[in-house]
Amino acid sequence: xxxxxxxxxxxxxxxxxxxxxxxxxxxxxxxxxxxxxxxxxxxxxxxxxxxxxxxxxxxxxxxxxxxxxxxxxxxxxxxxxxxxxxxxxxxxxxxxxxxxxxxxxxxxxxxxxxxxxxxxxxxxxxxxxxxxxxxxxxxxxxxxxxxxxxxxxxxxxxxxxxxxxxxxxxxxxxxxxxxxxxxxxxxxxxxxxxxxxxxxxxxxxxxxxxxxxxxxxxxxxxxxxxxxxxxxxxxxxxxxxxxxxxxxxxxxxxxxxxxxxxxxxxxxxxxxxxxxxxxxxxxxxxxxxxxxxxxxxxxxxxxxxxxxxxxxxxxxxxxxxxxxxxxxxxxxxxxxxxxxxxxxxxxxxxxxxxxxxxxxxxxxxxxxxxxxxxxxxxxxxxxxxxxxxxxxxxxxxxxxxxxxxxxxxxxxxxxxxxxxxxxxxxxxxxx
Amino acid sequence: xxxxxxxxxxxxxxxxxxxxxxxxxxxxxxxxxxxxxxxxxxxxxxxxxxxxxxxxxxxxxxxxxxxxxxxxxxxxxxxxxxxxxxxxxxxxxxxxxxxxxxxxxxxxxxxxxxxxxxxxxxxxxxxxxxxxxxxxxxxxxxxxxxxxxxxxxxxxxxxxxxxxxxxxxxxxxxxxxxxxxxxxxxxxxxxxxxxxxxxxxxxxxxxxxxxxxxxxxxxxxxxxxxxxxxxxxxxxxxxxxxxxxxxxxxxxxxxxxxxxxxxxxxxxxxxxxxxxxxxxxxxxxxxxxxxxxxxxxxxxxxxxxxxxxxxxxxxxxxxxxxxxxxxxxxxxxxxxxxxxxxxxxxxxxxxxxxxxxxxxxxxxxxxxxxxxxxxxxxxxxxxxxxxxxxxxxxxxxxxxxxxxxxxxxxxxxxxxxxxxxxxxxxxxxxx
Numbered sequence: 001x002x003x004x005x006x007x008x009x010x011x012x013x014x015x016x017x018x019x020x021x022x023x024x025x026x027x028x029x030x031x032x033x034x035x036x037x038x039x040x041x042x043x044x045x046x047x048x049x050x051x052x053x054x055x056x057x058x059x060x061x062x063x064x065x066x067x068x069x070x071x072x073x074x075x076x077x078x079x080x081x082x083x084x085x086x087x088x089x090x091x092x093x094x095x096x097x098x099x100x101x102x103x104x105x106x107x108x109x110x111x112x113x114x115x116x117x118x119x120x121x122x123x124x125x126x127x128x129x130x131x132x133x134x135x136x137x138x139x140x141x142x143x144x145x146x147x148x149x150x151x152x153x154x155x156x157x158x159x160x161x162x163x164x165x166x167x168x169x170x171x172x173x174x175x176x177x178x179x180x181x182x183x184x185x186x187x188x189x190x191x192x193x194x195x196x197x198x199x200x201x202x203x204x205x206x207x208x209x210x211x212x213x214x215x216x217x218x219x220x221x222x223x224x225x226x227x228x229x230x231x232x233x234x235x236x237x238x239x240x241x242x243x244x245x246x247x248x249x250x251x252x253x254x255x256x257x258x259x260x261x262x263x264x265x266x267x268x269x270x271x272x273x274x275x276x277x278x279x280x281x282x283x284x285x286x287x288x289x290x291x292x293x294x295x296x297x298x299x300x301x302x303x304x305x306x307x308x309x310x311x312x313x314x315x316x317x318x319x320x321x322x323x324x325x326x327x328x329x330x331x332x333x334x335x336x337x338x339x340x341x342x343x344x345x346x347x348x349x350x351x352x353x354x355x356x357x358x359x360x361x362x363x364x365x366x367x368x369x370x371x372x373x374x375x376x377x378x379x380x381x382x383x384x385x386x387x388x389x390x391x392x393x394x395x396x397x398x399x400x401x402x403x404x405x406x407x408x409x410x411x412x413x414x415x416x417x418x419x420x421x422x423x424x425x426x427x428x429x430x431x
Numbered sequence: 432x433x434x435x436x437x438x439x440x441x442x443x444x445x446x447x448x449x450x451x452x453x454x455x456x457x458x459x460x461x462x463x464x465x466x467x468x469x470x471x472x473x474x475x476x477x478x479x480x481x482x483x484x485x486x487x488x489x490x491x492x493x494x495x496x497x498x499x500x501x502x503x504x505x506x507x508x509x510x511x512x513x514x515x516x517x518x519x520x521x522x523x524x525x526x527x528x529x530x531x532x533x534x535x536x537x538x539x540x541x542x543x544x545x546x547x548x549x550x551x552x553x554x555x556x557x558x559x560x561x562x563x564x565x566x567x568x569x570x571x572x573x574x575x576x577x578x579x580x581x582x583x584x585x586x587x588x589x590x591x592x593x594x595x596x597x598x599x600x601x602x603x604x605x606x607x608x609x610x611x612x613x614x615x616x617x618x619x620x621x622x623x624x625x626x627x628x629x630x631x632x633x634x635x636x637x638x639x640x641x642x643x644x645x646x647x648x649x650x651x652x653x654x655x656x657x658x659x660x661x662x663x664x665x666x667x668x669x670x671x672x673x674x675x676x677x678x679x680x681x682x683x684x685x686x687x688x689x690x691x692x693x694x695x696x697x698x699x700x701x702x703x704x705x706x707x708x709x710x711x712x713x714x715x716x717x718x719x720x721x722x723x724x725x726x727x728x729x730x731x732x733x734x735x736x737x738x739x740x741x742x743x744x745x746x747x748x749x750x751x752x753x754x755x756x757x758x759x760x761x762x763x764x765x766x767x768x769x770x771x772x773x774x775x776x777x778x779x780x781x782x783x784x785x786x787x788x789x790x791x792x793x794x795x796x797x798x799x800x801x802x803x804x805x806x807x808x809x810x811x812x813x814x815x816x817x818x819x820x821x822x823x824x825x826x827x828x829x830x831x832x833x834x835x836x837x838x839x840x841x842x843x844x845x846x847x848x849x850x851x852x853x854x855x856x857x858x859x860x861x862x
Contacts (some may be wrong), residue, residue: 008703021721029578032763034756133721136570144568147460148452148742273714273728276704281724283704290452291566291739293712294729297704304721309578323756325465
């Protein structure tokens with residue numbers, strides 16, 4: 001029986017995991033597809049340096065043409081990462097009517113909608129379970145729930161580095177820099193952690209999820225995005241005091257006229273499932289109109305969990321190809337431009353931390369500025385001070401539900417007054 | 432284009448939800464399958480009494496032959512529940528080479544392995560996502576993870592009634608009977624709640640999960656099963672004091688030589704995801720060798736969540752049929768008899784609550800009996816007493832990790848002594 005011939009583009013940790021799983025489960029996969037799966041060529045950057053799977057070295061090449069130009073290949077698996085040259089390779093694979101499995105969230109965030117359209121127009125599959133949430137089957141669940149349901153909202157912990165750093169800060173009192181260094185030492189953070197801790201990686205994943213869940217084509221750069229650098233140990237302590245933990249979230253909501261997308265740290269009630277997703281684990285909570293609330297969690301990164309997702313996609317795509325049809329992975333994805341809701345128009349509760357000089361009347365000034373902007377205070381706690389010594393003290397206010405626009409207005413008024421000793425910290429409360 | 436013709440067996444709440452979702456998403460489903468889906472006949476018990484979907488009444492029948500004997504039907508959807516007559520209907524559908532989608536956990540628990548074999552031998556699909564965990568796509572996730580992974584263990588909150596009752600007892604101090612009455616009033620528990628609160632429903636679901644995850648054919652009646660009737664409010668209070676909550680769990684573990692399956696209430700650490708799955712929500716945690724820990728949670732019952740799962744199955748099965756192949760849903764399920772591990776051979780920590788007469792030396796007697804059996808005590812707390820008045824007091828001991836056999840032996844020795852005023856309560860700690 002003719003094998004399904006696979007071309008592997010890139011062979012880092014995920015690619016190595018894919019080769020390993022394809023080999024270890026060859027019999028099962030062949031039975032399930034109805035034909036054996038064979039990795040016929042692997043595009044790598046440097047045959048000497050790169051981690052190379054235990055494969056016949058004749059199958060390894062540094063020449064893209066040798067892989068992409070081989071008309072015998074049925075399915076390309078793109079695990080190189082980055083936008084270029086991955087984008088051109090994927091486009092070429094689609095244009096020559098081969099199906100593609102990719103785990104490349106950045107590529108999908110930048111060009112996902114166009115690539116899906118391209119695949120649909122050529123009648124091939126473009127599967128990308130591995131691009132979001134590692135081994136968590138969120139793409140599949142969204143695709144299948146959407147067969148008969150309407151996704152109202154989603155919120156997720158989609159960056160393992162952020163979750164690890166926040167977890168260590170909270171449970172062991174580490175500072176941000178110390179927690180990042182530890183994550184780097186354990187291989188959970190890159191040498192340059194910016195893509196993760198500044199929230200960009202989470203924004204990329206949110207754009208991919210929004211494409212599926214809300215049919216929204218959104219530029220990643222336009223998603224309001226905050227990272228976790230500004231969170232201090234004191235914020236974890238205050239959050240705990242109010243019954244919350246701080247998580248870095250990617251949030252999406254279908255608002256009918258548009259979509260609300262945002263990435264930022266938020267206070268989450270301690271007794272919720274999301275609050276208890278710790279360390280490098282990821283989780284995505286969905287709310288479907290028929291399905292109700294659904295949560296998926298697991299390892300969001302790492303070679304093997306992501307490879308499990310990639311192999312599940314390879315299985316689907318190969319099976320479809322073997323049976324003479326395709327487009328399973330992209331069918332039903334209908335993407336269009338949808339306006340983004342401004343953060344100003346989001347309603348919620350807020351955690352506001354002010355460092356102020358301990359003088360009588362300070363709280364009244366803060367409360368007054370908030371009240372003038374129409375923001376009412378639900379709880380207040382002060383740490384230190386009380387003697388009127390003029391020393392800096394910390395005041396934390398939790399607001400009632402209010403428009404973000406109004407909170408911003410109050411903070412601006414406070415900034416130009418002389419009440420606060422430093423820039424106040426604003427954290428959103430996610431309920 | 433020829434439609435895919437569907438015969439619906441049973442039309443209660445889930446069946447009604449299926450009809451509703453098929454209609455509401457007809458265009459999408461037709462596009463996705465490549466042919467429209469048409470419900471051509473519906474077998475009901477009583478055309479007058481039953482909740483009847485908004486369908487041409489000519490399609491409703493109380494005559495099984497009119498549905499099962501119609502050779503034009505491509506796919507049967509069985510949502511009657513119960514073993515008989517559903518079993519015969521499903522067998523006949525398979526034998527006449529039609530694919531079947533079922534949400535019937537009891538049927539699958541009793542005859543799942545035989546039905547899967549039958550479907551495989553006839554080359555048709557037997558899909559059953561709706562049978563476990565309502566809208567939670569656990570069957571699909573297991574099937575796809577298994578394409579390249581090995582499931583080591585699973586633990587789940589799979590009965591919404593039990594979870595609701597335990598949640599209400601814990602958070603609001605209700606007694607068992609009161610919480611059950613409330614669940615009944617809200618439609619979360621049957622008039623006869625035994626199937627749920629005695630753990631049998633959870634055992635059925637565990638048997639279905641074990642078939643998928645471990646390839647194990649196990650009789651539901653042989654799974655060690657305990658319900659939640661014996662849990663008292665005081666147990667919730669003690670559990671909380673030690674940092675746990677009480678959950679009703681279905682637990683499975685592949686032990687190589689056999690499988691360990693058990694259903695019982697257990698203490699779960701408060702800061703875990705499972706501990707925070709509350710009310711009628713269900714959750715299933717899996718541990719895959721490559722995938723690591725994965726958790727899925729959502730509404731475990733209800734017409735619409737289950738109907739979403741059934742429709743996702745119908746979509747798969749119809750698409751396969753339309754494309755001239757089948758067996759997707761059952762492929763890779765390889766079931767064989769596997770020995771069950773005795774509870775005696777399970778290792779774990781235990782919560783033991785004794786009601787004793789408040790006399791000097793009582794604790795020493797308890798500790799002595801446990802020590803004689805090789806069980807060591809990690810923590811102890813006593814409620815009430817201390818005056819040596821002979822009044823009943825509560826003593827709770829948490830053991831170190833030990834064999835259940837040894838704990839049982841100690842409890843037997845204590846039972847024949849005159850130390851305890853009543854039968855001690857044993858709860859397992861799940862970590």
